Amino acid sequence: MANGQTQPMNPLTEKLRLRLDEDQLTNCMRCGFCLPACPTFAETGLEAESPRGRIALMKAVTDGLMAPDQAFEDQMNHCLGCRACEPACPAGVKYGQLIEQARDAIEDHKRHKPLVRAARHAAFKTVFPHQNRMKWVGRGLRFYQKSGLRAAAHATGAMKLFPKHLRDMEKILPDAAGRGVVEQIGDRHPAKGEKIATVALFRGCIMDVLFTDTNIHTVDLLTAAGFEVVIPREQNCCGALHAHSGEAEGARELARRNIQTFKAAGVDYIVSNAGGCGAILSEYDHLLHEDPQWRDDAVWFAERVVDISDLLVRFGRKLDFGRDDAAGGTEPVRITYQDSCHLRNVMRSSDAPRKLMRQVEGAQYVEMTGADRCCGSAGIYNITQPAMAGQILDHKMEHAEATQASYLLTSNPGCLLQMKHGIEEHGLSGRMEAVHIVDFLHERLNK
Ligand code: SF4
């Protein structure tokens, strides 16, 4: 400045400079190989809606070439966080880390309206971090579903007070069990036959409230394949929702508690049946890499995390999926699969689920066009960005319908709910059912 005074730095710029990994920003060589993999770029054709464009925006802000305005924040929020850009990148740019760092800085800077602030506080600090409170949410949901309240809410039109996308999600919520996997079957399960290894089940918070049967079926598949299964009671939420929503410290705290719990269990593997949870669990080493007290234990933990499909295919005894009293008996059935983005792009597991599906007697596996492309669920993206999520889902369901499959299988609760919603919206109910891969395999397991 001519008068020798320096301009005060925009406070968000300052936060972004502190959080964003400069090496990752400069690793991007602007080649554009990631563009065809990016769903938001495919939908809009806009450079700013691409991984390269978002990295360029982050770099421009940290270089002081632009101020982080509302348009900048919008671009960061439009990203699905699906990380399909990472396997496509020849320079190995860790885009997932960059977007989480950017969102963490934005969240730290943001002054939400009181209602939003209260909702975030309730979700991220009061409910999700506490498994016992999640159970109360499950019991409350069960009461709502079974007591006639739900029917009354629909009959009286009270549901119309909520936005359409929330009404749609409410419609397809499965019945909550009210009791989690440990309450139903206990916390230790011996292997059938000779034991191969001892594994710990990561039960998940949403999984254990809405998909408790899937957790029970996971235990059955694992024990049948030769694994002793323990389910540590003190485990809590994985922290994925926190990490993706700019609550990095909340995610780190949950990670520390999980590491302590699973280390005490002393197991060979930590098994997840939800791609979104498994991905962040497998990255606890990165999440805590700046914490000298937890760094080594975080590496111990992350090295043991594996998705159930991978564990069964790589180390388990081969299972017989030829049960003839499963739905449809031995009638041939057409099945297809929607990848969980985080299972595919972070845990790099896409072959194992397909191998298992191909082992099912009488099932004809059909690959869906764009199965590797995000379905638009992306954590809470379908709630925060309903327009883009809906557009992405429309294309997904066109491809799903073209497979003429009776079953659309997935490996993550968010994707499963999104597929159920897509089937309803596109009039495919009765012709196609969305099912977790574990439930499908379990129903066909010859025990
Ligand atoms: S994470 Fe997904 S939506 Fe975001 S930039 Fe990468 S490919 Fe695009």
Ligand code: SF4
């Ligand atoms: S592929 Fe990697 S290096 Fe190339 S533009 Fe995309 S993020 Fe940058």
